[in-house]
């Protein structure tokens with residue numbers, strides 16, 4: 358099925374590691390940092406208030422909405438200034454968030470699955486989020502890693518896929534994209550001519566309005582097994 362594939366592109370959040378627990382921990386870590394460094398701010402705002410402010414801030418600034426760290430930074434800077442603190446404190450709070458954001462725990466099939474594909478294919482990671490792959494347990498798993506912040510647009514915008522192709526020299530038609538999100542992964546990749554794999558770890562139903570992925574797997578072991586049966590051309 359995938360004999361033509363030379364490069365594989367992986368989404369990160371909820372494809373290679375669970376996202377919700379790490380974001381929760383990072384939010385808590387950032388809030389604790391603010392409680393120490395800017396207590397007047399945390400007396401005024403609960404964690405949910407900070408989140409609501411950030412979401413609204415991103416909505417009003419569509420030109421930076423793809424860069425979640427920048428949105429967090431500017432939203433915090435505005436609130437800190439309001440509370441009479443130097444805006445530079447926002448950077449410390451954002452660093453606290455990012456430190457914890459990188460403490461991801463890959464799903465148990467991931468390190469072995471990627472190791473078995475490494476060398477056979479060019480491996481690329483792409484993310485709309487703000488994990489820094491070089492500071493995660495997957496720091497040595499990819500030939501290239503791209504983020505929405507670096508590329509200037511979040512998926513479903515095709516910019517990350519085009520950049521992956523340009524940097525690796527592999528045409529989009531020889532790429533396989535692997536991700537958990539029907540729209541931002543499968544549909545977005547299909548639109549630029551990539552083959553697609555839906556990683557469905559939680560046994561969700563496929564949205565009926567979209568064309569299914571070329572392959573659905575439960576985890577990377579399922580992907581590797583399928584690729585082992587697809588001799589390359």
Ligand SMILES: [Mg+2]
Nearest residue numbers: 368370371372
């Ligand atoms: Mg994802």
